[in-house]
Amino acid sequence: MQPAEPVQSAARPVGRGAKVRAAVHAATLAELLDKGYAALSVEDIAQRAGVHKTTVYRRWVDRDSLLVDALADHLATDLPVPNTGAIETDLRALARSLVQMFTSSTGQAILAAMFTGAAHLPEIAAARRHVFDDRLTRGEPVVARAIERGELPRDTDAAELLKTLAAPIYLRLLITAEPVNEATADQAVRVTLAAARAGALRPARVSKAATG
Template identity: 65%
Template sequence: MGQSPVERGTVGRGPKVQRAVHAATLAELAEKGYAALTVDGVARRAGVHKTTVYRRWKDRESLVVDALAEHFARDIPAPDTGSVETDLLVLARALVDSMTGPVGTALLTAMYSDAGRLQEVAEARRRVFQDRYQRAEPVVTRAVERGELPEGTDALELFRALAAPIYFRLLVTDEPVGEAAADQSVAVVLTAARAGVLVRHHNGPAR
């Protein structure tokens, strides 16, 4: 008996399968949206059997969470240019590029539609934000060590202040978001940080 097209097109095992399934998941998400995404569709696009997908991911939600977390971890750099300003410019511009691309647009649609109420989608949102914060933290630590920012500058608050204007444009006012918006966010957050507004005091929040 001959092999089916899917069987003939299988991609092997291990990391190669994971990469193929992740890529197929993101392509399906960008093309069809979260609501129409199915494990069957992902498997067909990846060239693997559906059972291969289910051996690694228990359901559609866990597959999407994993693929998104891996994608954004790779998509947003952890810069070390020697200057806090250029580090933050790299971060902010990468954030804009990431969130205005096909995958970022699909993620925003999923997170802020009815699908956003699902626990798994909320988990994807949390993991994406946590990864971005972890990439911003050493930028702030090095800047404090170099004397570019005040001692005690709160990396989490700095990242929130950096990202907030970008997400406001994307989600609230639906304005165009490009490099100029990223650069403006950096200028604003650096002014606030250098003035000590983002310093954490006595283990409490930044004032």
């Protein structure tokens, strides 16, 4: 019986830890949505999650480290990478999923925190960069398959294509505050495909004059 006890005592905290982390992350995003970054507090998050604030402080040193962890975890959720058999419908699915994510109430609260309220935090900038780089990497097979099918020029730069697709959506979300909907996504697809097919999305080449 003695050998079995360490196994049981070691297994239980893992389950509790995972459940607490998920509950606290969910509570953090809910509080962010309800109150915004400025009014976010560990006490309110703990109360909403149904745990004591000391439980939170055992895992995260302060409010901002908790927020960074919750945002990174939420944004790491995979957007489905489409494979419809055609580049136009693949890009439309990608663009529409981006619109859907960031026009939701939670998505808007996350954008506000990442680009205004908590934008001063180095950890937020690093998390943002990591997420966007990861999304570009995940989207590259969509472009590669289109090149193999002959739908795009062979020297199309996948990263530049995906940035061109996302740029007008983020422009409206973060700068112009114009409506963002499926029509926005579809227009971004048309512009991106026109640029790619015209050869405007090739890898950047440094001129000899620039390199000396």
